[in-house]
Amino acid sequence: RIAYVNGQYVRHADAAVHVEDRGYQFADGVYEVCEVWQGKIVDMPRHLDRLHRSLNELRIDWPMARSAVEFVIRQVIRRNRVVNGLVYIQVTRGVAKRDHFFPAEDVAPSIVVTAKPTSPAASQVQAEKGIAVVSYPENRWPRVDIKTIALLPNVLAKQHAKENGGKEAWYIDADGNVTEGGSTNAWIVTKEGALVTRPAENGILRGITRAVVLDLVQKEGLTFDERPFSLAEAFEAKEAFVTAASTLVMPVTRIDGKIIGNGHPGSVATRLRELFHTATD
Numbered sequence: 001r002i003a004y005v006n007g008q009y010v011r012h013a014d015a016a017v018h019v020e021d022r023g024y025q026f027a028d029g030v031y032e033v034c035e036v037w038q039g040k041i042v043d044m045p046r047h048l049d050r051l052h053r054s055l056n057e058l059r060i061d062w063p064m065a066r067s068a069v070e071f072v073i074r075q076v077i078r079r080n081r082v083v084n085g086l087v088y089i090q091v092t093r094g095v096a097k098r099d100h101f102f103p104a105e106d107v108a109p110s111i112v113v114t115a116k117p118t119s120p121a122a123s124q125v126q127a128e129k130g131i132a133v134v135s136y137p138e139n140r141w142p143r144v145d146i147k148t149i150a151l152l153p154n155v156l157a158k159q160h161a162k163e164n165g166g167k168e169a170w171y172i173d174a175d176g177n178v179t180e181g182g183s184t185n186a187w188i189v190t191k192e193g194a195l196v197t198r199p200a201e202n203g204i205l206r207g208i209t210r211a212v213v214l215d216l217v218q219k220e221g222l223t224f225d226e227r228p229f230s231l232a233e234a235f236e237a238k239e240a241f242v243t244a245a246s247t248l249v250m251p252v253t254r255i256d257g258k259i260i261g262n263g264h265p266g267s268v269a270t271r272l273r274e275l276f277h278t279a280t281d
């Protein structure tokens with residue numbers, strides 16, 4: 001495998017950043033994960049727009065022109081011969097002697113790009129079974145709209161889920177509402193058949209997969225409601241599912257050990273999963 005690290009393509013085994021990289025010391029950086037499907041990068045413009053926004057919010061410069069980042073992403077995919085997989089892009093504020101204040105202007109941001117193949121067949125097997133999720137108190141900072149590499153709360157939440165028989169954690173805010181998953185956005189389908197997902201302006205990452213699914217939902221003429229929903233409402237839902245570049249539309253069949261719907265992936269989630277790539281850029 002080959003990785004791109006600050007201007008060079010290197011063997012993945014040798015790919016390293018400096019110990020004084022601010023990503024390593026302060027989690028002072030942002031990232032993107034994009035799906036590669038049938039050799040194409042899914043929704044690249046939307047991912048780079050979100051990367052731009054994340055960088056802006058943290059006042060980190062692009063490490064190089066956006067078009068150059070695009071070129072590198074394509075190179076890394078090609079050099080790793082990835083047909084179906086995931087690309088990871090990370091930009092940090094760069095390497096500087098440890099000091100909380102921003103480094104001098106001449107410190108260049110660091111960039112790393114990696115790509116790995118994934119198995120659509122294995123993911124499909126998972127989707128046909130559905131996953132279990134485990135609730136977890138929302139304990140993250142208020143700026144979860146920025147896709148930062150500071151993922152310790154997400155790591156702890158997901159590990160808790162795993163140790164309790166789940167594949168994903170659902171964060172529950174102080175009002176008892178689901179914000180999102182540890183690395184996914186959360187959805188339910190009500191008994192009346194309406195899709196519900198929390199509005200993007202508050203308490204969640206604006207998932208690209210979420211946005212694509214919302215486009216699909218409108219195209220298909222399904223009823224949907226962007227509003228917060230509670231854990232109690234999710235227990236009673238007809239269906240539940242999560243969305244992310246890494247999972248696409250993934251049905252949820254259990255929440256905190258309670259069976260959702262009939263315990264099998266729902267028809268709405270299954271259909272949205274099938275149609276997903278018809279709605280991507």
Ligand code: PDD
Pocket residue numbers: 033180181182183184185205206207208209210243244245246
């Ligand atoms: N996670 N919410 C959180 C907290 C996430 O980390 C992610 C993505 C999403 C879904 O966003 P998108 O649809 O753009 O992938 C929602 C990536 C895949 C990860 O950390 O691996």
